[in-house]
Amino acid sequence: MTAPVRPSHGLHGFLARYCPKPEILLEILGKERRLKHVADGDRLCLAGDEADCVWVVEEGRFRIETEGLIAVRGPGDILGEMAFLREGARRGNDIVSDGRGKVLRIDRSTIDGMSPEARALWFETLSRTLVVKLDGASVQRSEFLREISKAERIVERLVCREGVEATMAALSAVADEPIPMVKKQALVWFSDVAGFSALSERLDADGVGGVLRRVIGPQVEEIEAAGGQIDKYMGDGVMAFWLCPGDARLARAVADATGAAERAVARVNEIARREDLRIGIRIGLHAGEVAVGDFGGGQRIAFTLVGQVVNAAARYEQYKPKPGTRDGAIRLSDTVYGHLPRERRAGFNPDPVAFVDKHDRPFTAYLSHV
Numbered sequence: 001m002t003a004p005v006r007p008s009h010g011l012h013g014f015l016a017r018y019c020p021k022p023e024i025l026l027e028i029l030g031k032e033r034r035l036k037h038v039a040d041g042d043r044l045c046l047a048g049d050e051a052d053c054v055w056v057v058e059e060g061r062f063r064i065e066t067e068g069l070i071a072v073r074g075p076g077d078i079l080g081e082m083a084f085l086r087e088g089a090r091r092g093n094d095i096v097s098d099g100r101g102k103v104l105r106i107d108r109s110t111i112d113g114m115s116p117e118a119r120a121l122w123f124e125t126l127s128r129t130l131v132v133k134l135d136g137a138s139v140q141r142s143e144f145l146r147e148i149s150k151a152e153r154i155v156e157r158l159v160c161r162e163g164v165e166a167t168m169a170a171l172s173a174v175a176d177e178p179i180p181m182v183k184k185q186a187l188v189w190f191s192d193v194a195g196f197s198a199l200s201e202r203l204d205a206d207g208v209g210g211v212l213r214r215v216i217g218p219q220v221e222e223i224e225a226a227g228g229q230i231d232k233y234m235g236d237g238v239m240a241f242w243l244c245p246g247d248a249r250l251a252r253a254v255a256d257a258t259g260a261a262e263r264a265v266a267r268v269n270e271i272a273r274r275e276d277l278r279i280g281i282r283i284g285l286h287a288g289e290v291a292v293g294d295f296g297g298g299q300r301i302a303f304t305l306v307g308q309v310v311n312a313a314a315r316y317e318q319y320k321p322k323p324g325t326r327d328g329a330i331r332l333s334d335t336v337y338g339h340l341p342r343e344r345r346a347g348f349n350p351d352p353v354a355f356v357d358k359h360d361r362p363f364t365a366y367l368s369h370v
Helices: 011-018 022-029 107-112 116-158 160-171 196-200 205-225 249-275 308-318 334-340 343-346
Strands: 035-037 043-045 053-057 064-065 069-073 094-097 103-105 182-194 229-234 239-243 281-294 301-308 330-333 352-354 361-366
Touching: 011 022, 011 053, 022 116, 069 330, 103 107, 107 116, 182 249, 182 308, 196 205, 205 229, 205 239, 205 249, 229 301, 239 249, 239 330, 249 281, 249 330, 249 334, 249 343, 281 308, 281 334, 308 330, 308 361, 330 334, 334 361
Parallel strands: 281 330
Antiparallel strands: 035 103, 043 094, 053 103, 064 069, 064 094, 182 239, 182 281, 229 239, 281 301, 330 361, 352 361
């Protein structure tokens, strides 16, 4: 007479969950009381070992590992069964005890010594186990893909389009290395809302945030519609860029960026007029070779552009004419103006202004009429 299968965390529980006729296998395997006690960190096996047994967890937790954690198994779970079905019968992973535990060892010789009916029942039990684990793996994979998609959306909000792929590649890389830096030609945009600091002193935090969103939003929309990428926000300022390999691409980027600048100025000025805000906008555009990549430190990624061209673009935006002299909301470097289509130059004064920065470096700017 066969013994009834009692609900349990060990062999009884394993067979009750996965075996269609648990009492038959319990009659055979219950006689094998090869109980192994393990300490924290003990390895039941290493990847590549010969698969001459399986284990059923009686107590404790066990980690399935390769280069990292794959899964954790506990009481009533079977360990090492995949190797019974793998060609060559070799372990595919390490199995490590996570604390003290006990496992029941079932040798391959025991399985080989079963009757054909019992062996068929054993392999059916293993098949049911694997189906459950594969279902679990599919759920984990779906959750993992959702997390990746979520991470990509978050990264897209934190870095420019150019940096998304580079950042995701860095996050998934085996080696913890920075995103490589490369030299590229770019058109760089710097903008700033003049008078915003004085205005913000008269507003509460919500008011400051509201005005800032209303004047930054149109700039971002126009930049992105013109094919530009937002590099960063700096208080009430925006840094953006267009990568331009070749003069033909640079000419298109100049036309697109100046058009975006003109529309952004018009929209911000309309907001200021409508809301009676004493603010204006300044935009500087410059082009040339920049370094693109990860300029962060430690564990922080900082994908951006650096170089003299970037600094100069900021200087064009920061240009402050002397009282009574010409001004313009949009300031083009001579490089940018030289690539501006002739039919688009009507919006700019053909006579440039010369100025120096705080380091007495000379600049030449073409100012818009607005």
